[in-house]
Amino acid sequence: MVTFTRERSEGGVTERLFDLTVAGERVPAVIWAPEGARGQRPLILMGHGGSQHKKIGTLAARARQYAKRLGYATLAIDAPGHGDRISREQAEQLSREVGARVRGQGNSGFTPEMAKAMAERTRRAVPEWKAALDATLAFDFVAHTTQIGYWGVSMGTAIGVPFVAEEPRIKCAVFGLAGLRPGQTAFEEAAKAIHIPVEFVFQWEDAVAPRENGIALFDAFGSKEKTMHINPGEHVAIPNFEGASWERFYSRHLGKAEAMARAFE
């Protein structure tokens, strides 16, 4: 049974922190839900980007919005080597490195070392996500919901595609800011194994993910319903209206908490 290490309500939304132990390592997690919520509601798993952490501003803002507008719960965990799993100095160093990459400074190519580090991070992250989902489903304000979505762009897609590919409980997913490079066989196989609805957001001048790689990843998804949204601009410049589109994507596939509550009364 999970114990919340901190619980704080603000503006009608309760944020709870908890820790998991997976393969001997502490995995810090956070879950947002409407204040006073009890019973079943849709759940979104949000995977943060490289150098970010589980409570990064944009992610937390969306989680609060989903709680208030849709009655959802939203779960986030620190990826391996990120957030509370590293020191502040390490986080600052990581932020500088990733920042330079997305701005197209220095070597924007994907080196074999980077590919290896990402593969290793994903190998650890997938069971962590599964453990976090297992724990979360038992919370009384989630109550073993079957309406579960995933959101993750950039590193959240690098980790999310293999995770979602082998997690049948996920019903729909938002991916983006990532591509399929030639020779990424395992990643391609994972994308092909995904058959749930996918919304794939892509920046047309992304220094990290070239256009042809983005289109290759979109093409690889096995889903019958998949949409690619292309916008001009660099990696970190996703327009605000895409955020509104994600909210509608989840509403369409997972419903709203209120509607479900009525359906189960």
Place this chain on the structure above:
Amino acid sequence: MVTFTRERSEGGVTERLFDLTVAGERVPAVIWAPEGARGQRPLILMGHGGSQHKKIGTLAARARQYAKRLGYATLAIDAPGHGDRISREQAEQLSREVGARVRGQGNSGFTPEMAKAMAERTRRAVPEWKAALDATLAFDFVAHTTQIGYWGVSMGTAIGVPFVAEEPRIKCAVFGLAGLRPGQTAFEEAAKAIHIPVEFVFQWEDAVAPRENGIALFDAFGSKEKTMHINPGEHVAIPNFEGASWERFYSRHLGKAEAMARAFE
């Protein structure tokens, strides 16, 4: 002053037919608006596809929805060689020809004759759209609104891009199901001259518009805000959720009639 040849209300929406005379030719037009509407409201101009007509089911359904949900007026006209401008027999023949093309049957390539016919149709259609807009702005339930959007895919884009490029009153546009072929210099220049927000919907297995041409047209738009939505499937298979996306696109850029009414009170 325009005289309505027929006026019919159903489900809270009034549909009015009227005729314009442009360059000596009759141009049949239709406008939908909320029943009993008076005063300024956003206006959408909808250009139908090849072989279709101004009151084609999907277009009319959207117009009624916009009237009911957003308080909008929606204008449509029969394109040259379409709708009430040709005989029923000609319309059926046209429908068979275009149907075969979008299903990828026969010669799906764009012949010089087809290019010439489309250029001639566009040359006539652009002043017809301008005349229809002029007439419509004077209606008391449109009342010289400045909140004007364009919608048109396939032939509605072939005609719409040159029209919108030289019509400063249009504030945002939905285009799609079309591409920029090598050598289409005038069409490319028109796309480059467009700087308003554009939502561009594209089918990934479109027998009429190859992928690379679709991307070339998206790239050509001069707009800072432009989004390309790619979905799997053939020409006529745009998913329903794109219709919901267009509605939000117009709401975002043109507002709702109610909000405007309040602002002008």
